[in-house]
Amino acid sequence: MHPAGGGAALGIGKASVRDAEVKGRRVLVRADLNVPLEDGKVADDTRIGASLPTLELLLEGGASVVLVSHLGRPKDRDPKLSMAPVAARLDELLDAEVKLAPAVVGDEVRSLAEKLEPGQVLLLENSRYEPGETGDDPELADALASLADLYVNDAFGAAHRAHASTHGVARRLPSCAGLLLEREVSELTKVRDHPEPPLVTVLGGAKVTDKIGVIERFLDRADEILIGGAMCFSFFKAEGRDTGDSLLDDASVEAAREVLPRAKRAKARLHLPEDLVLGRELSVNTEVQELNGVDVPEGWMGLDIGSNTAAKYGKLVAGGGTVLWNGPMGAFELAPFAFGTRAVAEAVAHASGHTVVGGGDSAAAMAEFGLADRVDWLSTGGGASLELLEGAELPGVEALNDA
Ligand code: ADP
Ligand code: MG
Numbered sequence: 001m002h003p004a005g006g007g008a009a010l011g012i013g014k015a016s017v018r019d020a021e022v023k024g025r026r027v028l029v030r031a032d033l034n035v036p037l038e039d040g041k042v043a044d045d046t047r048i049g050a051s052l053p054t055l056e057l058l059l060e061g062g063a064s065v066v067l068v069s070h071l072g073r074p075k076d077r078d079p080k081l082s083m084a085p086v087a088a089r090l091d092e093l094l095d096a097e098v099k100l101a102p103a104v105v106g107d108e109v110r111s112l113a114e115k116l117e118p119g120q121v122l123l124l125e126n127s128r129y130e131p132g133e134t135g136d137d138p139e140l141a142d143a144l145a146s147l148a149d150l151y152v153n154d155a156f157g158a159a160h161r162a163h164a165s166t167h168g169v170a171r172r173l174p175s176c177a178g179l180l181l182e183r184e185v186s187e188l189t190k191v192r193d194h195p196e197p198p199l200v201t202v203l204g205g206a207k208v209t210d211k212i213g214v215i216e217r218f219l220d221r222a223d224e225i226l227i228g229g230a231m232c233f234s235f236f237k238a239e240g241r242d243t244g245d246s247l248l249d250d251a252s253v254e255a256a257r258e259v260l261p262r263a264k265r266a267k268a269r270l271h272l273p274e275d276l277v278l279g280r281e282l283s284v285n286t287e288v289q290e291l292n293g294v295d296v297p298e299g300w301m302g303l304d305i306g307s308n309t310a311a312k313y314g315k316l317v318a319g320g321g322t323v324l325w326n327g328p329m330g331a332f333e334l335a336p337f338a339f340g341t342r343a344v345a346e347a348v349a350h351a352s353g354h355t356v357v358g359g360g361d362s363a364a365a366m367a368e369f370g371l372a373d374r375v376d377w378l379s380t381g382g383g384a385s386l387e388l389l390e391g392a393e394l395p396g397v398e399a400l401n402d403a
Contacts, residue, residue: 029066205362214326232272245304276303317344317348
């Protein structure tokens with residue numbers, strides 16, 4: 001799904017794995033293999049698939065690969081979050097032998113790394129088994145660096161974290177960007193800084209406080225900002241409307257209250273829904289009603305945008321030269337509240353402009369509707385893509401050698 005290897009990525013100002021001399025070298029690759037597990041197996045291998053082009057490029061170029069990723073948030077060394085299922089799936093997908101190391105670092109791991117032959121892969125255990133990972137501990141970074149002669153960061157989804165495996169280690173070895181990371185940064189930077197106008201941004205979902213920064217950044221860059229999902233209730237509350245039992249948090253209402261007056265003077269037109277679909281509770285069998293308006297009565301939750309709003313948003317998306325979508329329009333996992341998200345997904349899929357979709361749940365919605373291959377770029381990194389879009393520097397990218 002991610003032809004990262006084939007795309008003409010714009011330069012991102014960082015050294016690229018495409019230009020690296022790798023024959024006979026041992027390369028430490030940080031990938032984002034943080035996949036969902038079910039019954040001890042990989043439930044969705046999208047992220048593993050997205051990491052393959054860089055691995056294949058290195059292995060075909062005659063390198064041996066030491067591969068590292070985190071998986072979930074293990075307490076101590078919870079064996080349920082071992083990389084074993086990932087190693088098994090990777091071994092099936094890659095035309096190379098994949099061994100699993102018994103730990104992240106240490107003498108035994110080092111000796112396994114030293115024995116690697118060109119074309120072989122050693123997957124380290126879950127980087128978060130090491131307590132020093134999230135604190136960017138220098139000793140852990142040293143130990144990781146001692147395993148290889150070149151470091152490639154392909155973990156875009158973790159690039160907003162300054163961890164030992166994404167940041168500290170990059171300072172200790174010659175380093176460069178992997179194909180996926182390079183393409184992600186290039187695609188998202190282009191939308192942020194050089195979009196083909198008009199730029200239509202569709203924002204929704206539930207993680208409102210994480211996304212307010214993107215709205216602020218795009219107020220003077222986008223032409224249209226379309227708000228849906230639980231996010232719209234932060235704005236409605238800030239406008240003094242009734243939001244009933246809709247999902248809301250105080251911090252995002254405060255932030256929305258600051259955005260509203262700025263939006264009046266901004267380049268972008270900020271659109272809020274004009275109708276809604278309500279439910280009594282977040283469940284598939286709940287009582288449902290359509291509301292021609294946006295004041296939600298007591299005892300009801302707003303769970304989707306209404307059909308007029310969906311039609312209007314669809315038209316605006318169709319007219320975009322560039323379309324950026326992050327965050328579902330409603331609780332789309334439940335059939336009665338999927339209409340608005342489906343309408344936006346269809347509009348994005350059929351839009352003639354350049355289309356970029358970010359956010360784990362929005363990407364899952366595209367996949368569920370069978371439209372994932374109809375967008376120009378489907379970002380694999382949730383938090384990282386938001387931080388890049390709002391203009392923050394990503395420590396995992398910054399730490400790499402310049403081009
Ligand atoms: P993404 O992963 O695409 O960035 P988020 O994680 O911010 O999106 O939000 C996705 C979640 O938001 C989905 O699980 C969806 O059910 C939920 N959601 C969207 N709209 C509403 C709403 N009006 N009320 C409750 N939940 C909502
Ligand atoms: Mg999400």
